[in-house]
Amino acid sequence: MSQLVGSPMTSASATVVVPTAASGGGSTASAFSCCPGNGESSSIGEDSIEMSDSQGNNNTMYHNGYLEATQDYHFPKRPPVDIAFRDVRYTVKRFNLAKAKFESKEILHGLNGSFNSGELTAIMGPSGSGKSTLLNILADYVSAGVTGLVQVNGKSRGQNSQSFKKLSCYIQQHDALRPFLTVNEAMSCATHLKLGFSITREEKQKLIQKILFMLGLEQKGNTPTGGLSGGQKKRLSIALEMISNPPILFLDEPTTGLDSSSCTQCISLLKRLAQEGRTIVCTIHTPSALLFEMFDRLYTITSGHCFYQGPVRELVPFLGSLGYNCPSYHNPADFMMEIAVGEYGADVGKVIKAALKKYYEMSSECIKLDPIFDDNVKITEYNAEKASAKELELLQLKDTPGGDKLNLDLDGVGKAGDALCPEIHDTTRPASLVMQFLLLLYRSLLQLRRNYFLLFVRLFAHASVATLFGYIYQGVGPNANQVLANYVYLYGSMLMMVYTGKMAVVLSFQLEMESLTREHFNRWYKLGPYFLSVLVIEIPVQIACSLIYVVISYHLTGNYHTMERFLLFALFCLAGSISAQAWGFFVGATLSVKLAVFVGPILAVLFSVFGFCTRYSDITPIFKWMWHISYFRAAFHGILNSAYGMNREDLNCPETTIYCHFKNPVLFQKDMDIEHVDMEQNLVLIGSIIITMYIGTVFVLWYKLNKR
Numbered sequence: 036m037s038q039l040v041g042s043p044m045t046s047a048s049a050t051v052v053v054p055t056a057a058s059g060g061g062s063t064a065s066a067f068s069c070c071p072g073n074g075e076s077s078s079i080g081e082d083s084i085e086m087s088d089s090q091g092n093n094n095t096m097y098h099n100g101y102l103e104a105t106q107d108y109h110f111p112k113r114p115p116v117d118i119a120f121r122d123v124r125y126t127v128k129r130f131n132l133a134k135a136k137f138e139s140k141e142i143l144h145g146l147n148g149s150f151n152s153g154e155l156t157a158i159m160g161p162s163g164s165g166k167s168t169l170l171n172i173l174a175d176y177v178s179a180g181v182t183g184l185v186q187v188n189g190k191s192r193g194q195n196s197q198s199f200k201k202l203s204c205y206i207q208q209h210d211a212l213r214p215f216l217t218v219n220e221a222m223s224c225a226t227h228l229k230l231g232f233s234i235t236r237e238e239k240q241k242l243i244q245k246i247l248f249m250l251g252l253e254q255k256g257n258t259p260t261g262g263l264s265g266g267q268k269k270r271l272s273i274a275l276e277m278i279s280n281p282p283i284l285f286l287d288e289p290t291t292g293l294d295s296s297s298c299t300q301c302i303s304l305l306k307r308l309a310q311e312g313r314t315i316v317c318t319i320h321t322p323s324a325l326l327f328e329m330f331d332r333l334y335t336i337t338s339g340h341c342f343y344q345g346p347v348r349e350l351v352p353f354l355g356s357l358g359y360n361c362p363s364y365h366n367p368a369d370f371m372m373e374i375a376v377g378e379y380g381a382d383v384g385k386v387i388k389a390a391l392k393k394y395y396e397m398s399s400e401c402i403k404l405d406p407i408f409d410d411n412v413k414i415t416e417y418n419a420e421k422a423s424a425k426e427l428e429l430l431q432l433k434d435t436p437g438g439d440k441l442n443l444d445l446d447g448v449g450k451a452g453d454a455l456c457p458e459i460h461d462t463t464r465p466a467s468l469v470m471q472f473l474l475l476l477y478r479s480l481l482q483l484r485r486n487y488f489l490l491f492v493r494l495f496a497h498a499s500v501a502t503l504f505g506y507i508y509q510g511v512g513p514n515a516n517q518v519l520a521n522y523v524y525l526y527g528s529m530l531m532m533v534y535t536g537k538m539a540v541v542l543s544f545q546l547e548m549e550s551l552t553r554e555h556f557n558r559w560y561k562l563g564p565y566f567l568s569v570l571v572i573e574i575p576v577q578i579a580c581s582l583i584y585v586v587i588s589y590h591l592t593g594n595y596h597t598m599e600r601f602l603l604f605a606l607f608c609l610a611g612s613i614s615a616q617a618w619g620f621f622v623g624a625t626l627s628v629k630l631a632v633f634v635g636p637i638l639a640v641l642f643s644v645f646g647f648c649t650r651y652s653d654i655t656p657i658f659k660w661m662w663h664i665s666y667f668r669a670a671f672h673g674i675l676n677s678a679y680g681m682n683r684e685d686l687n688c689p690e691t692t693i694y695c696h697f698k699n700p701v702l703f704q705k706d707m708d709i710e711h712v713d714m715e716q717n718l719v720l721i722g723s724i725i726i727t728m729y730i731g732t733v734f735v736l737w738y739k740l741n742k743r
């Protein structure tokens with residue numbers, strides 16, 4: 036019997052697999068057991084085996100028709116982690132334009148409840164009732180505007196607790212996967228990042244294979260994640276987080292967009308993970324009756340109030356006790372939703388009040404003290420002040436950790452998560468910052484290799500425009516009678532550098548934001564290594580594109596004079612392009628997609644004005660500072676100086692031309708007010724702008740990733 040890397044066996048299960056008819060002939064026989072000897076029954080599907088134990092629990096074992104002899108496919112058991120929350124409120128502030136002031140709106144109105152280990156809990160409610168908001172708060176994904184108490188095994192969690200993040204993972208609705216990585220590559224990269232390098236590659240490989248097998252993805256190892264079905268993507272999202280085997284899983288609408296069979300597979304999987312001792316909480320929309328019954332516990336919200344909480348099987352009796360009887364053959368989930376929106380003339384307030392009363396009765400029963408529920412308190416008036424210190428104290432007593440419960444030190448970063456998973460965390464540490472950078476770089480290179488079309492288009496576009504410009508302004512470089520034509524070529528070159536540099540990256544963080552948020556929130560890596568890995572890919576790509584343009588166009592336009600002038604021209608082109616790129620990162624990280632693609636070019640135009648034909652002395656005094664901070668101007672003056680400055684000798688004046696005004700290039704420099712270009716100063720300015728923009732981008736990303 037094999038087991039996960041270094042882990043003790045915790046429960047028995049066995050699987051015997053031979054190829055199914057659907058997958059190439061033969062037959063499938065399976066024995067999967069969460070509770071051995073319970074008399075399971077099985078039904079064989081095309082690519083999964085449905086298993087039920089004697090309690091009717093549906094334990095689906097996924098695979099695609101290939102079996103292995105007697106193996107354990109359980110994750111190591113985790114110490115239980117229970118979550119309780121009390122008087123959770125969420126308020127948003129919005130600016131009312133008509134009243135010209137900020138207004139507050141409370142979205143969640145003092146929710147109470149608890150989610151226990153070993154249970155699969157559904158958060159349900161009508162659209163807009165606050166399900167995702169509650170999940171976000173419990174997962175600690177949102178903390179701004181939140182008040183109330185969230186406890187983990189009886190201890191206050193606090194906000195932005197790193198220890199809690201080590202215990203939990205949050206899988207959001209959209210499967211933010213990297214479409215160009217294969218399943219194996221995605222898993223392998225996540226494993227290296229999460230488990231570091233203190234366990235062997237073989238051990239990691241074994242772990243990956245087992246997780247993929249458990250989740251029915253073992254046949255999809257070489258499939259790009261972009262080519263997976265919706266259900267497979269969802270399972271891969273879970274698989275990626277199961278690498279660190281967290282005891283708490285939060286999932287936002289894991290079944291949205293899946294067909295009924297994929298929904299059943301997904302919920303069966305979650306149920307089985309819960310049965311292994313995890314606390315699994317997910318939001319869900321109108322499940323079928325079959326799916327609904329698979330949940331252990333239900334937490335229903337309507338308009339930010341708790342409408343029902345408790346075991347799923349007690350929902351119908353609870354509603355019945357209030358006079359709302361579920362018709363025969365009616366899906367209880369549908370009935371509950373209908374009551375929650377006031378259908379059948381239901382008094383929603385009455386149900387909310389009864390749910391609150393039930394909660395307090397259960398709480399007081401549990402701690403053997405008098406309930407503190409005041410029948411006269413209106414639900415809407417129940418607030419933090421009314422939740423007296425005594426009540427909070429009682430809640431602490433109720434959840435005092437004991438027995439085999441994990442005693443979390445939520446203030447001490449790093450302790451809880453390590454203790455939770457001894458089979459992994461005792462021997463492993465997440466990858467170091469340097470390794471994170473190298474792994475992310477490797478992952479980006481893999482994606483670039485798969486998605487080379489975009490890179491090819493960028494290179495091709497630069498070569499094409501260079502050739503076009505080269506022939507439009509062919510041979511103008513050395514001629515005194517074509518100085519203005521060359522001036523336009525040089526200006527066009529700078530525009531090309533700036534626009535391609537900026538626009539190629541202005542959306543890069545926007546497009547990555549979902550994956551970045553998920554991976555960063557679930558502690559795969561830090562922002563620093565991620566940002567550095569992006570730069571290390573994007574800067575060389577932009578340099579390569581720019582160099583292609585520079586080399587082709589510079590030679591075709593006859594600007595090549597000396598190697599020194601060429602190198603300076605190339606240097607300022609690259610500097611201008613990289614600073615525009617840095618601006619692109621910053622604008623893209625700061626603004627929404629629609630604003631970024633609009634504001635990016637506007638900024639480029641604005642700064643370009645201070646280079647082209649604009650003499651410093653002509654600028655209105657209050658805008659002179661813009662001349663000083665314009666990276667476009669600094670780079671453009673740099674390339675002009677490389678062409679006509681630095682004591683360049685007289686230009687060619689063709690014999691057919693009677694008079695060449697700019698035969699001496701100094702005259703041209705004087706006319707353009709650029710006879711004293713300080714090349715070093717310009718480079719320092721551009722370098723400072725690049726660094727400032729990088730710092731600004733990291734700060735904005737950090738803020739977006741950490742402050743919600």
Ligand SMILES: Nc1ncnc2c1ncn2[C@@H]1O[C@H](COP(=O)(O)OP(=O)(O)OP(=O)(O)O)[C@@H](O)[C@H]1O
Nearest residue numbers: 127142160161162163164165166167168169318320
């Ligand atoms: N940051 C916010 N600013 C303004 N309103 C918000 C904010 N967050 C949530 N809301 C509002 O709170 C309510 C609850 O939102 P939430 O996303 O939690 O609903 P939900 O029950 O998950 O809905 P659905 O099932 O449609 O996803 C909605 O009316 C939403 O507009």
